[in-house]
Amino acid sequence: MAGCFVQKRIQKEILTLKNSPPPGMKLCDDSLSSPGQFMVEVKGAEGTLFAGEEFKLLFKFGQSYPFDSPQVTFVGNQIPVHPHVYSNGHICLSILTEDWSPALSAESVCLSIISMLSSCSEKKRPPDNAFYIRTCSKNPKNTKWWFHDDKV
Amino acid sequence: MTREIYFERLGASEEQWLSVKPGEKITFGRSVTNRIRLYSEFVSREHAVIEQTNGNIYITDLKSLNGIHVNEVKIKTNIKHQLKVGDKVEIGKPLDCEEWKHLKLCDRFVYEVKEDEVNNLLKRPVMAKVHKSLFSVKQHQERTKMVGIKRKQENVEVASTKPELINILHQPKTEVKLITNNDVSDQDKDVKTQEEKPQHPNGVLLNDNYVAFVKNSTFRKLTRLEKQLEMQREESAKEKQNLEDEFRRRENMLKSELLKYEQLAKENNDTNTKDQLVRKEAELSNLLKEMKEKEKLENEKVAKNEELLRDKEQQLRDEMMKEKVLAQQREKDAAMAAQREAEELAKKHVVGKLEEELQCIICSELFVKSTTLNCSHTFCQFCIDGWLKKKNKVCPVCRAEVTSRNHSLVLDNYIEAAIAEMSPELQERRKMLITERKNAEAALKDPPKPIRKRKRKR
Numbered sequence: 332m333a334g335c336f337v338q339k340r341i342q343k344e345i346l347t348l349k350n351s352p353p354p355g356m357k358l359c360d361d362s363l364s365s366p367g368q369f370m371v372e373v374k375g376a377e378g379t380l381f382a383g384e385e386f387k388l389l390f391k392f393g394q395s396y397p398f399d400s401p402q403v404t405f406v407g408n409q410i411p412v413h414p415h416v417y418s419n420g421h422i423c424l425s426i427l428t429e430d431w432s433p434a435l436s437a438e439s440v441c442l443s444i445i446s447m448l449s450s451c452s453e454k455k456r457p458p459d460n461a462f463y464i465r466t467c468s469k470n471p472k473n474t475k476w477w478f479h480d481d482k483v
Numbered sequence: 484m485t486r487e488i489y490f491e492r493l494g495a496s497e498e499q500w501l502s503v504k505p506g507e508k509i510t511f512g513r514s515v516t517n518r519i520r521l522y523s524e525f526v527s528r529e530h531a532v533i534e535q536t537n538g539n540i541y542i543t544d545l546k547s548l549n550g551i552h553v554n555e556v557k558i559k560t561n562i563k564h565q566l567k568v569g570d571k572v573e574i575g576k577p578l579d580c581e582e583w584k585h586l587k588l589c590d591r592f593v594y595e596v597k598e599d600e601v602n603n604l605l606k607r608p609v610m611a612k613v614h615k616s617l618f619s620v621k622q623h624q625e626r627t628k629m630v631g632i633k634r635k636q637e638n639v640e641v642a643s644t645k646p647e648l649i650n651i652l653h654q655p656k657t658e659v660k661l662i663t664n665n666d667v668s669d670q671d672k673d674v675k676t677q678e679e680k681p682q683h684p685n686g687v688l689l690n691d692n693y694v695a696f697v698k699n700s701t702f703r704k705l706t707r708l709e710k711q712l713e714m715q716r717e718e719s720a721k722e723k724q725n726l727e728d729e730f731r732r733r734e735n736m737l738k739s740e741l742l743k744y745e746q747l748a749k750e751n752n753d754t755n756t757k758d759q760l761v762r763k764e765a766e767l768s769n770l771l772k773e774m775k776e777k778e779k780l781e782n783e784k785v786a787k788n789e790e791l792l793r794d795k796e797q798q799l800r801d802e803m804m805k806e807k808v809l810a811q812q813r814e815k816d817a818a819m820a821a822q823r824e825a826e827e828l829a830k831k832h833v834v835g836k837l838e839e840e841l842q843c844i845i846c847s848e849l850f851v852k853s854t855t856l857n858c859s860h861t862f863c864q865f866c867i868d869g870w871l872k873k874k875n876k877v878c879p880v881c882r883a884e885v886t887s888r889n890h891s892l893v894l895d896n897y898i899e900a901a902i903a904e905m906s907p908e909l910q911e912r913r914k915m916l917i918t919e920r921k922n923a924e925a926a927l928k929d930p931p932k933p934i935r936k937r938k939r940k941r
Contacts, residue, residue: 340847397845398869433845433870434879 337396344437345369356441359387367392370406371441379449386411388444389420390437400431402472403440412454415447419464421471422447423457425478487601488540488568490533494588498608501533508534511574512545521592522615525549526575533566540566540596549575570596590616605735609728613720708799712792719788723781730774737767830904837901841894845870845879849902849913851920853894858883861891865920868927 348358348371355374362370368391375381386409391402405411405420415423426435426443457463467474492499501519503509510517514528521530527547534541541563544551551558552573558564566572574592577583583591592614744760841849845866852864860880862870867879867888876885902913 337846340845343847398873429875432877432879432882433866 337392337394340397341367341392347436347438353438353442355445356438362389369437371437373441373445375411376445376449380451380454381411381448384411385409388441390440397433397435400427400435400472401437401440402470403427403444404471411448412456413448413451414453414455414457417457417460417463417467419467421463421467421474423476423478425476428472428474428476429478485601486598487604488535488596488598489604490572490594491597492614493571493593493595494591495614496611498611499614500607501610502604503533503535503540505535505538508532512547518612520613521574522613523575523592525577525580526592531574542566542572547575549577552576566596568596568598572596592616609731612724705799705803708795726777726781730770733770734767734774737763737770741767834901834905837898841898848916849898850891850894851917853891853898855889855891856883856885857887858885861894863920864888864890865924868924 345358345363348356352358355376357372359370359372362368368389371388371390373386373388375384375386386405387407389402389404389406393399393401403422403424405416405422410416410418410420417423422444424443424447426432426440487502489500489502501509509519510529510532511519511521511526512528512530513521513523513526517529525548527545527549529545530547531545531551532543534543542551542553542558543563544558544560546560550560551564553564553566554571555573572594574594576591741760741763744763838849843850843853843861843863843866845862848863850861850863853861854864854867855861856867856878858878858881860878862879870879871885877883878885902910
């Protein structure tokens with residue numbers, strides 16, 4: 332698939348995030364230098380366990396975007412302690428793999444992640460965190476996720 | 484000694500008086516046709532007439548706007564009102580004018596009816612024909628600024644109906660006037676070229692300020708010319724006045740001398756005196772002849788000057804017409820430009836809406852071969868085909884299972900028509916996009932073997 336085909340779509344998503352970002356997220360301007368990826372700063376929603384905390388999400392768009400989901404991981408020093416987030420930043424979220432739809436966008440992914448953080452009731456790492464970070468690939472998309480918990 | 488009744492204007496210079504001889508009618512008013520011209524806008528063109536019949540003095544209001552007040556009481560119009568010595572007559576006093584209360588006597592037209600011996604009256608300066616009011620002159624100038632054209636036409640009317648009665652212009656003065664007018668028109672030309680400059684770079688002129696500016700400049704021009712004409716008229720009237728005064732003085736002198744000689748002749752019956760009398764009479768007739776000639780000459784000059792004036796006025800009016808047409812043209816242009824702008828804006832708005840509503844959610848482009856699924860969601864054919872190649876055949880928007888795909892012709896036609904109206908760059912981009920899609924589709928028909936991604940189980 333030609334590069335310029337996805338370019339307009341990515342460009343549009345960047346523009347939306349830049350000009351009218353939904354509450355709680357902000358595009359990092361310094362991350363726009365490399366093509367096909369950018370960073371978004373998300374804030375924990377008020378009244379939740381992550382209120383006041385800030386995290387950085389890295390979006391990487393592959394050649395087959397938007398037919399394939401982008402790689403989305405937490406980066407930086409701040410990784411939220413959450414049952415679905417591994418300490419290396421990988422996120423266990425269905426829309427990032429199986430349930431991805433081309434109608435989704437970076438904005439809707441961010442919103443899903445904020446919602447996921449907000450519904451957390453206990454700050455803890457996933458039970459298999461230690462094993463996973465030792466064995467996983469760099470790309471979370473190469474992981475065959477097993478989605479079992481709809482509550483959080 | 485006989486006594487004569489006369490009118491004296493209060494608060495004014497000495498020559499502003501008039502005597503009324505039996506059978507004589509003296510008209511008052513603003514227009515030049517009157518015996519006494521009152522220079523004020525509060526005075527009607529034909530305002531009043533004073534006459535003497537059977538030794539009584541009467542004043543009649545000729546249906547004037549502001550009326551006549553005798554001893555502060557307004558008199559009835561069109562009815563002879565008898566005046567007696569000591570009466571104070573005011574001409575043209577508006578009914579409710581605030582400023583009138585603070586006005587000096589010399590700015591109003593108040594005449595007192597007086598009586599004096601004829602000999603004393605003969606010593607008075609010659610009667611002035613024009614009585615002025617500073618207040619009215621000022622007002623008059625302002626009014627001229629406001630309705631320059633109207634005033635102009637009025638003057639022309641007067642000029643054409645009674646050319647012989649118009650104030651006389653003196654030849655040398657006219658030359659001066661012509662020179663100054665030339666100067667003025669030169670200046671105007673300069674101004675005009677400056678004014679017309681901004682018109683060229685843009686092609687279409689849209690500036691309202693500019694139109695207003697041109698209008699103002701025309702009014703300024705008119706006012707300037709108006710003032711000049713007015714000044715000239717005044718000056719020439721003065722000249723004429725002086726000339727007449729001179730003649731009258733000499734006539735009076737000669738007449739009195741003649742009278743003296745006649746008396747002498749009666750008394751002495753002297754041939755010598757008779758000779759002198761004849762000589763004097765000849766002198767008088769010569770003088771009269773001279774006067775007539777001069778008057779004839781003057782009249783010719785007046786006619787000539789009037790013609791010149793009328794030419795000038797015609798020119799000015801032509802100019803005004805031209806400017807009016809130009810202004811109309813400019814207004815039309817501006818209106819058209821505004822309409823074009825509005826259309827442009829509407830087009831932009833429509834394009835914005837089009838971009839919003841007719842975009843494929845997958846590629847963020849206007850639909851290329853729009854395809855509608857069974858769930859009523861629409862995508863580009865290429866985009867939805869690309870997505871449905873994945874194993875989960877659901878709608879990207881609502882995740883409903885895809886059972887049918889239909890080409891939407893009406894959407895395609897509409898988008899093509901809309902794009903034909905857009906800028907050439909957009910059209911070019913669209914063309915490129917369509918060819919790109921075609922190539923990609925061709926490539927997909929013969930697809931390279933997909934590389935299976937290794938998947939890890941956690």
